[in-house]
Amino acid sequence: MSISVVLADDQEMVRTGFRLILSAEEGIEVLGEAGTGEEAVARSRELRPDVVLMDIRMPGMDGIEATRTLAAGPAPPRIVVVTTFDLDEYVYGALRSGACGFLLKDAGPRLLVEAVRAAAAGDAMVSPSVTVRLLERLTAPEPPRPAAREALSPRELEVVRAVARGRTNQEISGDLFVSLSTVKTHIGNIGSKLDARNRVEIAAWAWENRLVD
Structure with missing residues (x-):
């Protein structure tokens, strides 16, 4: 459709x-x-x-x-x-x-x-x-949430950092040498683990937990 x-x-x-x-x-x-x-x-x-x-x-x-x-x-x-x-x-x-x-x-x-x-x-x-x-305006510094962070695999943490830097799915696919469908699967899994509804909330989590500078 x-x-x-x-x-x-x-x-x-x-x-x-x-x-x-x-x-x-x-x-x-x-x-x-x-x-x-x-x-x-x-x-x-x-x-x-x-x-x-x-x-x-x-x-x-x-x-x-x-x-x-x-x-x-x-x-x-x-x-x-x-x-x-x-x-x-x-x-x-x-x-x-x-x-x-x-x-x-x-x-x-x-x-x-x-x-x-x-x-x-x-x-x-x-x-x-x-x-x-x-x-920077919408988030305030918070202590890291180790439980949520530990729930993510090393690859998922790479994807989280890329999302926080504003990379598109296509760009993440090229950067990590994985298929576009794999990137989408990772983002879906990350959203479930972090209870994040979209990319903005995933990026906010990354900034709050200082995964990116």
């Missing part, structure tokens, strides 16, 4: 680029586009996509308000904010308004596709360049 997507951005060239990237991927279908926050809300309610890629700075209603409006409605789509601006107020505003991901437009096609797939699967994706700053 295809993942359905609505693109919301006030720049037609950006929407066209996103459409070309996503339409080339198997299992992803772009249902429609919007150039304003109001249009994003209307098109999303009309087309009922699985995922909305939402810009922040748009005429009239901005992307954060549009995200908040959709998140408060019935059967809301999964929303990934995709923007040029990585200001803290935008990051926190987007996530607190109900977005499940925050991606910078210069992150590249591979991360854009992975963010869509992660959102559709109920997971979260935060642009690697934002992750470190976000975790």
Whole structure:
């Protein structure tokens, strides 16, 4: 079953680029586009996509308000904010308004596709360049939890460190010379052992336990 997507951005060239990237991927279908926050809300309610890629700075209603409006409605789509601006107020505003991901437009096609797939699967994706700053603000130093740490195998600890550094599944696969399916299995096992719901929580655990500098 295809993942359905609505693109919301006030720049037609950006929407066209996103459409070309996503339409080339198997299992992803772009249902429609919007150039304003109001249009994003209307098109999303009309087309009922699985995922909305939402810009922040748009005429009239901005992307954060549009995200908040959709998140408060019935059967809301999964929303990934995709923007040029990585200001803290935008990051926190987007996530607190109900977005499940925050991606910078210069992150590249591979991360854009992975963010869509992660959102559709109920997971979260935060642009690697934002992750470190976000975790520094959201986490406080805590004593290591040896029981949880000891439950992870050496290979799983390698995967945890890679996730905390913002590496994608594909990049982890290449770094560790294992298949993509093996990486996904490791992340699933890690999530179960740490009681972590997504990659952001796995990364937070790694930072709290000082597995990465």
